[in-house]
Amino acid sequence: MILAIDVGGTKMAAGLIARDGSVAASGRATTPQGADAETLWRTLADLVEPLSGEVEGVGVGCGGPMIWPDGEVSPLNIPGWRRFPLRARLTARFPGVPVRLHNDAACLAVAEHWRGAGQGSQAMLGMVVSTGVGGGLILNGRLVDGRTGNAGHIGHVVVEPERGSRCGCGGTGCLETVASGPALVTWALAHGWTPHPAPGDNRGRAGYREDRRVTARVLAADARDGNPVALRAMERAGRGLGVAIASATHLCDLDLVTIGGGLAQAGEPLFWPLEEALRQHARMGFARRVKVVPAALGQEAGLVGAAALLLAGDAYWGRTDA
Template sequence: MILAIDVGGTKMAAGLVARDGTVVEARRTATPQHADAATLWETLTELIEPLARRAEGVGVGCGGPMRWPQGEVSPLNIPAWRGFPLRARLAARFPDLPVRLHNDAICLAVAEHWKGAGRGVADMLGMVVSTGVGGGLILNGRLVNGRTGNAGHIGHVVVEPVGGPRCGCGGHGCLEAVARGPALTDWALSQGWAPGSATTPGPPRRAGGQVPESGEGVVARDVQAAYREDRTVTGKALAADALAGDPVALRAMSRAGRAIGIAIASATHLCDLDLVTIGGGLSQAGELLFGPLEEALREHARVEFARRVKVVPAALGQEAGLVGAAALILATDSYWST
């Protein structure tokens, strides 16, 4: 059994994964917010201890950035871990076992290639569209790491070079800056979206979700401020409202879909891809996201070799991160090289 670990800003998961990729046991806990580095480590060790006895290897997916393959992690969403030697700590706990760590988005891509929608495909990009936009690149059947372990960063492919939104990376016009959940909900709020309004009575809003031509910024910012701390303001809520026909939510999905389609066209031309899989919360919007995505992709991917690329939803559910982490140990030939 492989002890698989998936560390994110919201939750930590650990599981035992069999040689065939089946998750035979899994445990989850909330990632402590505002905790110090030691508390985070304690939380993780408590999570994994009940599984430790049966482990024959340890595979870990963790939010980036990180020093790779050393496994010193500085997850954007876990501020207390800056250069935290996660791999070394685990190696000290499991001195007789291989311990391998990679970016969580990479693990999701690996999982889809190993046991999900990308099985048997030579050249694919596995994407996740959620709080961030990430990915992993598999070419000629093998994971591409890049020298620093950062290959696959589709989230920072430029899709709006002129006037595009600022990105957390310091650049602007990146796919992530346009299509990550919080960017989309912010955009929708600025356009007059009121979460849940399409399905349930909400605060007063303008007909059709349109904002007036003038004074738009002020009105929108008020709404935005009111909702920002509200837990109903999520990509999932936006997707639900889009499904219920809210016009602003629909435009937000279209905006994200088109941006993703453009980035996929660029990646396809550069890497001669067969397949792109898309997971993460936003992908649950289904056709409302995939429709505009396909439209933009087919506008831009016209040359024969690029037309063959297929875009499909990720096939694995919430255990994908554990499956991919385990694959770093169980399918070394394809997914581990340093």
């Protein structure tokens, strides 16, 4: 068994993954918001403790950027970790077995290529559109790491250079400022969106609007119900995604893009403007063949991809020194 770990801005997950990629056991915990480094570490350590029997290795996906393959992580959406030595901590916790850590979006791409919608593709981009927007590149059937392990950061491709919002990376107009869940909610609320209360919620629309737990899933549901502001927000996000995917396709000669994460369930309000923008901008003949599909593996994809860093030979891990 491989112990797989998936660390994100809203949740942490861990699981035991068999050699065929099946999940034998798993658990989840909420990522503490605003917590310091040691509180975050204790949350993760408590999560993996029940799964810490005899494991043959540890695979980890974590938000970036990071120093790779050393595994010092500085996730933009987890401010309590800056150059946190996550791989070193796990190596000390699990002595004698390999510990491999990569960007969480790269792990999602790996999972889809290994066991999901991207099987057989030689040139694909696996995207996650959730709290942030990330990606991983598979070219010639292998994961592309880049010089520092951060290749595939499509969330920081600029799609609104002149009128865009400031991004957490320090840039302006990044895709993440247009299509991430928090950015979508912020934009929609600023443009007059009043969320529809969930069934059984008796606070009314005004009280629900002020609830910090209002998420992009609520926005997507309102868009599917025809709310005009929610539809505009989804259209803006979809067009940003389409422009970024067209650019990536021209650059990397992609044949497939898979989209996972919470917003992948938004359906037509997101995917229709995405496809429209993609076809508008992907005009060269070789780029027109690219297909965009929802990711197939659901919530376990991050764990499956993290385990594949150890289970799939050198297709996803070419390093010999880690």
